[in-house]
């Protein structure tokens with residue numbers, strides 16, 4: 001039975017990935033800060049799919065806490081140490097302001113979560129994959145990493161970093177069987193915009209007005225496509241947009 005480690009599994013794309021991989025017969029290591037959400041997801045997965053309780057390990061911690069992450073990963077029970085797939089999904093946008101008017105705290109949180117924490121988790125998990133000559137790292141980037149859009153420069157920069165870090169890791173692992181994939185979604189309706197607008201649900205809802213957005217499930221299908229591709233096939237990137245979306249900033253609304 002293969003093991004998948006998903007960061008940010010308490011909501012949205014990460015939660016949808018947990019559901020998809022549970023259905024496909026994987027064992028799950030699920031991370032996020034909100035332990036109660038992970039507990040609820042575990043209970044739902046056990047009752048709704050064929051996965052057994054003992055095949056889900058909850059690992060709640062803040063991915064920005066490097067020492068905590070190191071300890072959690074290094075002290076995984078022996079039966080859980082051989083991680084086959086790492087899905088670096090935990091991430092967020094905060095604010096939508098001009099670069100010269102943005103908030104330092106928002107910038108630091110985005111940079112610490114989307115770049116520094118993704119790097120730390122990668123650093124702690126990938127050496128084991130190298131030693132076992134087996135593994136797959138799937139990073140959740142974004143269309144936002146392809147080009148800046150108005151008022152989103154710092155978030156876009158963090159996702160551009162995810163692209164470059166994915167490419168760099170793929171280069172550094174080129175002499176191994178380990179695969180690296182960067183999934184770049186467009187507009188996905190999750191808790192993303194509620195978080196971005198610091199809890200303003202009305203403003204978040206407006207982001208998805210007049211267009212049918214992607215769902216977390218759509219992205220989980222892309223992630224699983226990359227994960228289940230034959231071993232000789234490395235899906236380097238998937239860019240997946242909502243219909244009526246052409247880029248991070250070109251969106252047609254009815």
Ligand code: NDP
Nearest residue numbers: 008010011012013032033034062063091142188190191192
């Ligand atoms: P959600 O807000 O629904 O989910 C974000 C997840 O990340 C939650 O489970 C949250 O859990 C977790 N998370 C955030 N910060 C931390 C942290 N410090 N430590 C551990 N977990 C953390 O948003 P999405 O599902 O949409 O976002 C998932 C990823 O997809 C992000 O990287 C995002 O940038 C990316 N993305 C999203 C798009 C969209 O339109 N929605 C499009 C393109 C990419 P908790 O709060 O419990 O810690």
Ligand code: 8X3
Nearest residue numbers: 142144185186187248
């Ligand atoms: C999330 C997609 O375009 O809202 O990464 O930034 S977007």
